[in-house]
Amino acid sequence: MDNLEFDNVQQHWDNFITAAVAWAPKILIGLISALLIYLIGSWLIKITKRIAEKAFQRRKMDISLQRFLLNLIHWTLHILLFIVVVSQLGVQTSAFVAMIGAAGLAIGLALQGSLANFAGGILILLLKPFKVGDYISSDTGVSGTVEEIDIFNTKLTTPQNQLVVVPNGPMSNSSITNYTQLGTRRTWFDIRVPYNTNLKQAQQVLLGVAESNVLAFKEPAPQVVVTDLGDSAVNLSVRVTTSNEHFWTMNEQLLIDCKTALDNAGIDIAVPKRDIYIRNESSGQ
Numbered sequence: 001m002d003n004l005e006f007d008n009v010q011q012h013w014d015n016f017i018t019a020a021v022a023w024a025p026k027i028l029i030g031l032i033s034a035l036l037i038y039l040i041g042s043w044l045i046k047i048t049k050r051i052a053e054k055a056f057q058r059r060k061m062d063i064s065l066q067r068f069l070l071n072l073i074h075w076t077l078h079i080l081l082f083i084v085v086v087s088q089l090g091v092q093t094s095a096f097v098a099m100i101g102a103a104g105l106a107i108g109l110a111l112q113g114s115l116a117n118f119a120g121g122i123l124i125l126l127l128k129p130f131k132v133g134d135y136i137s138s139d140t141g142v143s144g145t146v147e148e149i150d151i152f153n154t155k156l157t158t159p160q161n162q163l164v165v166v167p168n169g170p171m172s173n174s175s176i177t178n179y180t181q182l183g184t185r186r187t188w189f190d191i192r193v194p195y196n197t198n199l200k201q202a203q204q205v206l207l208g209v210a211e212s213n214v215l216a217f218k219e220p221a222p223q224v225v226v227t228d229l230g231d232s233a234v235n236l237s238v239r240v241t242t243s244n245e246h247f248w249t250m251n252e253q254l255l256i257d258c259k260t261a262l263d264n265a266g267i268d269i270a271v272p273k274r275d276i277y278i279r280n281e282s283s284g285q
Contacts, residue, residue, distance in 0.1 A: 033088050034085045034088040037081075037084055038081065041077075041081040041085075045074070045077045045078065048073065049070060052070060052073055053070060056069065056070075061125075068122075068125075068151055116169035117151075117152045117167045117169040118151055118152060118168070119169070120167070120172030120173070121149070121150065121153075121154075121168040121172075122151070123172045124149060124171065124172055130146055130176060130178050130181065131146065131149075131181075132146050132149060133146060133180070134146050134178050134179070134180045134181055135178075135244075136177060136178050136180075137176070137177045138171060138174040138175065138176045138177070139174045139175045140166070140170055142156060142164055143156070144157050144158040144162075144164055145157045147163070150168075151168075152167065152168060153165050153166060153167055153168060154166045179244075183243065183244060184217070184241050184243055184244065185243075185244055185247040186220075186239055186241045186242075187240045187241075187247075187250070187251050187254060188237065188238075189238055190227065190228075190235045190238075191206065191236045191238060191258060192236075192270040193262075194232075194233055194270045195232075197234065197268070198267075199226060199234060201265065201267070202262070202265075203224045203236065205261050205265045205267065206224040207222060209254065209257045209258050210223075210224065210238060210240045210254065212257075213254060215242045215243075215246045215249060215253070216240045216241070216250060217241045217242055217243075220241050222238075222239065222241075223237075223238075223240075224238055224239070225237050225239070232270060232272065234270075238254060240254060
């Protein structure tokens with residue numbers, strides 16, 4: 001009985017040794033080929049990232065978008081390399097692909113809002129409706145100077161020195177007014193004068209102030225035009241162009257100088273007024 005059991009064990013051991021000897025070259029070749037594929041693949045990934053980085057720099061792509069695309073290339077290529085290496089070792093890769101797909105679907109459902117902001121950030125960085133340093137306003141009611149454009153959010157500094165963080169999803173889908181992208185800005189404020197004012201004289205006074213401002217551009221030429229015959233006053237619109245960096249300074253100078261010039265010319269600035277008539281029913285008036 002003992003001899004029979006020993007013979008069975010010996011037979012199983014011999015079969016194992018025979019199978020191991022038969023499979024050893026295949027396993028060794030698989031390990032060596034997997035190692036070579038990993039080393040060559042890692043080297044190719046580095047080369048690809050270096051080429052992509054130089055291409056992004058030549059196109060002067062936004063630094064935030066560069067980092068995102070380089071990280072995307074890095075992880076995508078490494079996942080593909082991992083799948084190729086394990087398949088070389090004889091592991092079935094269909095399970096990995098199914099697992100990655102399921103994980104992607106779960107993440108997509110859980111992060112719908114974040115993905116919308118992510119897509120909006122990509123559109124903003126690619127289409128460049130504005131850049132860092134631009135003063136913008138959107139129909140979402142937000143306005144300010146762009147401080148930073150991230151993948152998910154855009155950070156603005158308001159004139160009151162408040163930091164506003166705006167999700168890129170709504171920002172990319174809203175109408176945006178970029179005040180500084182063209183390099184110049186134009187004032188567009190109204191001054192109201194009474195109806196008994198000599199409009200030609202008022203125009204000449206205000207136009208003289210605009211043309212004498214040292215920050216005002218000669219082209220396009222300053223303008224003072226009548227825009228509206230209001231309920232109690234006539235509106236004169238003062239329009240003067242200057243560079244972005246001098247806009248607020250020039251705008252303040254014009255407001256002060258226009259007020260002073262009108263005072264010196266004896267021209268009043270109209271204020272809203274309303275005449276009230278009281279009727280006395282008892283007296284019949």
